[in-house]
Amino acid sequence: MIYSQIVKPTLLLDTHRCKSNIRKMTEKAISQGFEFRPHFKTHQSHIVGSWFREEGIKKITVSSVGMASFFAMNGWDDITVAFPINIRQIEEIKELARTIKLNLLAVDPETIKLLGEELSDEVYIWIKIDVGTHRTGIQPEETLTINRMIEVIDQYPLLSFSGFLGHAGHSYQSHSVKEVERVHLNSVSMMTDLKKIYSTVYPQLKISLGDTPSASMVTDLGAIDEFRPGNFVFYDLQQEEIGSCTLDEIAVAMACPVVAVHPERLQWIIYGGGIHFAKDFLTLKDGKKCFGRWVKPEGSSWSTSETMTGPFIVSLSQEHGVVQCTEQTFRNCKPGDISVWLPVHSCMTADAMGEYLSTEGGKIDHYREHLWT
């Protein structure tokens, strides 16, 4: 019984649910024949990484150079940093390129040139394409810019052109399988058009996409070479709202002591705030914000069967969470009890907590970035 030992906000990781999520996605990748390069920014953990290894995964994605070094130390030797090249980290990039197959993301020719001039070992370059999210990347029709970038890559023998990489982050705005399918098929079509244009000169070039809603909801992912979803390893309330998962597939939950109850407002106060959950939220039907949804502690894990009417966390300050109950649910907890919560955005909650407690009882590590090591 892990709940009896919990004294403060603790991020539980249900090993059973998590391994099942990993297995299902690996099987989908195998059956559809694309390369599965999971994004490790969600879990940021050596132990969770080892569960992917057990399923045969050898190539991974991360979102920072520091995270790449963290996983390289743990034996991962083919890593894509799916974030625009930060040339100020050139020393760490060079060190990584010396030891692993390092794949980087370019969004402009100037940075590729700076990189090319500094390198002593081979680095593989993906050109980031904006498939519609409009965060960053080159518009697919800007072939002049793409041509210039490839020209610069070709000038440096230590740079290799890998292909085009996109991230359909706008699938997160969808609310049905149809919408997610449309976003995904659109992205695939943009990328395959680019592949057609450039593969006559670069026959080895690949196209890479990867978002959890498409990975989870689209039955046939189409003519992609590589897919890089990350969030599916844990899922969360945001993904459940989109339709990527059921509540029962969410593999992490926050355990928080209840420290006060207010019968006149049907509210609990929990020890668990913005520094623990992070502040992503959903908007409920009644207009209230939802920062977490109650689940019932059961054995060393939790059960989602009784969660239909909440309670929900409706606001978070630094250490406090305010929970709105109904007459029915208010009596579920009193001060001193542990309450358990599905998070809205598991990547952010995991990063804020910086460690996990396994439902099997042990500690599970999480990368923590520091300026000084």
Next chain:
Amino acid sequence: MIYSQIVKPTLLLDTHRCKSNIRKMTEKAISQGFEFRPHFKTHQSHIVGSWFREEGIKKITVSSVGMASFFAMNGWDDITVAFPINIRQIEEIKELARTIKLNLLAVDPETIKLLGEELSDEVYIWIKIDVGTHRTGIQPEETLTINRMIEVIDQYPLLSFSGFLGHAGHSYQSHSVKEVERVHLNSVSMMTDLKKIYSTVYPQLKISLGDTPSASMVTDLGAIDEFRPGNFVFYDLQQEEIGSCTLDEIAVAMACPVVAVHPERLQWIIYGGGIHFAKDFLTLKDGKKCFGRWVKPEGSSWSTSETMTGPFIVSLSQEHGVVQCTEQTFRNCKPGDISVWLPVHSCMTADAMGEYLSTEGGKIDHYREHLWT
């Protein structure tokens, strides 16, 4: 020049601005004759704590038992945990009570009883009063509950009744000196009424309040015994919007590499996301969200003189920040440059970053909570 060494998101702490904020608030407390018990949850740092010590501060406030232990280790021996008693941390509470003067916050009689039964050393109890924020605390008119709580305190010789503690967190919704004054005077009036009722039997009892807007904006803080503001040590954009400080008094800023620029949208992409800034935001006049405001790097610090038209960070994902510029400001940065940002909520940003770089060049520590030590 500290900027040349910065390669990734870094929280700068301007020692000059910070020490000036500390000095001004200490002088205000001295001139008005109340006890100043600064809240250390904003900075969570031994080094910043030492600057308070230099100004003669001996008593502090924190927001968790873990944070109390962190500061007790550093020689602070009179600490108030301004958060409802979390009885599950009883072992750490007992350990603290053995070594320091520990002041705790009670919101119900049952928890006081549980505490009383476990203690081996004296602990001082404040009754938390809800002065209008409606997060937690006893309504001031609920004297029956207050009486019951005091009765339980009196049953245990190791429990001492210190008085009434409130936090006017709703002052954060204010936008003028008048509004902040009204909130503060209201709180003071509720608390002095309670003091009148109970001081006939408990002549030593005190009243304690403490929020940064009132501490900064109200000229005469009135008949309070103790004040506990915290955020003023750094201030931030939220406080500037309320009117607690000028832009130039904000003592922390995030330094973030620019990794992409998009002239067609007048946007920059910075390496600096929700895991670095945290996700508190202000709403700008044009309806856009603001997660940070650009300032000009200058020497080893920054200047706020040219920030009238932004740019502003308008969205944050895990590691990316999207910056909206104007035609005028767009050319201020190119990929590879460092951009500097005033944070919206400095407590949350400092906690997310977990360390600081001093504008004098050294590392400044920040408490990091762990489940396992």
